[in-house]
Amino acid sequence: MTELNVPTLENPASQQSVRELRQRNARREVTERRRMTERLRKALVTEGFVLHYQPIITLSTGFARGAETLVRLRHSRRGFVPAQHFMPIAERSDIITSLAGWTLREACRHAATWPAHFTTSMALSLPHLQSGQLIRQLLESLNQSGLAPERLELEIAEPALLDSNDDTVFALKALQGLGVRLALNNFGTFYASLSALKRLPFSTLRLDRSLVQNLDEDSGNAIVRAVINAGHALGQTVLAEGVENETQYQILVDLGADEGQGLYFGPPVGPDEMAAMFAPA
Template sequence: QVLLSVSVGIAVCPSTGASVDQLLMNADTALYRAKEGGRNTFRLYEPAMDIRIAERRLLEQDLRTALAGEQLTVWYQPIFDSTTSEISGFEALVRWTDSKRGYISPEEFISVAEESGLIVRLGEWVMQTACTEAMRWPEWLRLSVNLSPKQFLEPDLSGQIASILASTGLAAERLTVEVTEGVLIDNSDRALSVISSLKQQGIRVALDDFGTGYSSLRYLRRFPFDIIKIDRSFIRSLSDDKGSQAIVQAILTLGRSFKLKVIAEGVETQPQLEWLRSAGCSEVQGFLLGRPMPCQSVRAFLQPAAIPKERAHQA
C-alpha cells in the first residue's frame, strides 16, 4: 500500500504574471505556502505571499546564526509513572530566544529548519546537548529525544547517536528516540533497518502522535517499537467525550497486547489524569504535572519539597 499526498501552487495568467518565468516563480511561491500549510492542499498566488517568503528566509538566516552561537537551549518536560507517582524521565524540547526577535515558537522555526535542511544540524545539536545535560541527573532518569524524518533517514544515524553516547557517557538504555508515523510511510524498509539498529544498541524507540495516522495498527505489527505516545488531541476531550475515551481505551488495549509502554501526552486537567490512571495508562506528561524547564531547574524539580502535592501524590 502506498499513500500519496500532493501540494499545488497556482498562478493565473495574466492577473498574477504575464510571462512564463513570472508565472512559474509565483506558482512556486504559492507551492511553498501550500507545503507550509500542512501539505496535501493547494494555494493560489497572492502578492502578500512574497512578504511572507522574505520573512521566512530572514528567519532561516537567523536560525543559522543561532546554531552557530548560544541562542538555542534545550528544555525538559517531565514524564511521570502513573502507577508509582514517580518521575521516570524527561522529554527534550528545543527553545530559541533570539537577541532581536525575542522568543520564537518551535512551531515557527522547526518548519523553517525542515524546509531549509537545517533540521538535521538542529537535531544533532539537540541530541548532543540533551545527552550531555542528562548526565547531570540521577542515573535512573531516562531521556527522550525527538527525531525529525530527515534526521531519522540520515545514512549513519545509528552511528552518529552511538558516537554521541560514547562522547557524553550516557548509557544507551537511558535514551529513547521518538519518531512520527510520517517517516514510516514512504521509507518503511529503511525505517525498519534504522529502528532495529538503534534497538541493538539498547536505545528504545517510541512512536509519537499515535492514532492520528491511517495505518498505525499496521506499523505496530511490523516495527519493533517499545513505546507508543497517545496524541494530545485525544487527551484534550478525554474526560467528557465518549469517542475519545473509546479511542484511548483501544490504544491502551493495543499497547498491552503488543507489550508496549503507553504514554499519554498533553495531560492538563485532574479528570484527564484520573481517567488515564484508572484505565491503566503506563506514563503521563503534560502541564498539569510539569511544564518544560531549563536544565538548571531539573534538579530543583526533583526535590520532593519543590513538587506540588498534586504532582507528588496524584501524578
C-alpha cells in the first residue's frame, strides 16, 4: 500500500505555514481595527451615528413604559450597523467618551419630547463609567434637554462587575444620587453575586436573552423563576430581554417578570417613529 504524504503540524514546513497564516490574520485584524477606528472618528463629526429605540413593555398591562436607546452606525451599503459590530473597538480607544456623550445628549433630547411618564435607557460601558467624564456629560445632557433625571436609566453589563472596584461603586452611587435610575444588564449569566448586588444601587435587573430563549424547557423555566425571585427579593424590577413570541411572553407573565423587551413587542425604530408610538391617539 502506498503511503500518502499528508502534511502534519510536525512537519517544519507546515508549522511555518501555520505561523504565517496567524501572522497574516493578526495583521488583517489590526488593519481592520484601524480602519473602523478612523470610520468612527469621522462618523462623530459627519452625523454618521443615529439612535434607534426599542419599546419596553409593562407585562401586566401590555403597554409601553419607555424605550431602550440603541446606537447605530450609518453605512452606505449595510444600512444601519448595530453597536456590537463597532462598540468594542470604540471602547478600546478615546472614541468611547465622545460617542457616549453624544448618545446621552441625543437620547435625553429625544426623550424630553415624549410624554412625561415615559423613560429611556441606554447602555453604559465600563470605560465610560471610569473615564471621569460621565457625570459632567450627564449633567449637561439633562440641563440642555430639560429631561427629569428619573426618566433616564443607565445600564451596566453584569460581566463588568468583575472589573468593578471602589471607584466604580462610588461612580454608580453618585449617579443614583443625581436621581438617575440604574439597571444591571445581562443579569443571570452568573457573573454577579447576590452579595455584590446588595451593595450596588440597581433598580432594574435585565434578564439575559439566553435565559428567555430556553423558556420552553422545564429546566429553563425553573432557572428564570429563581432569577426573577432573587431580583424581587432585592426590591428590583425584573425586565426580560429578547422576548420573541407569545409563548415566552405568557410564561414570563406567569413567572412574575415585570417588564419585557424584544421583537415580539416591536423592532427598534427611529426617533420619529418612537415619538409617534407615544403620541396620544
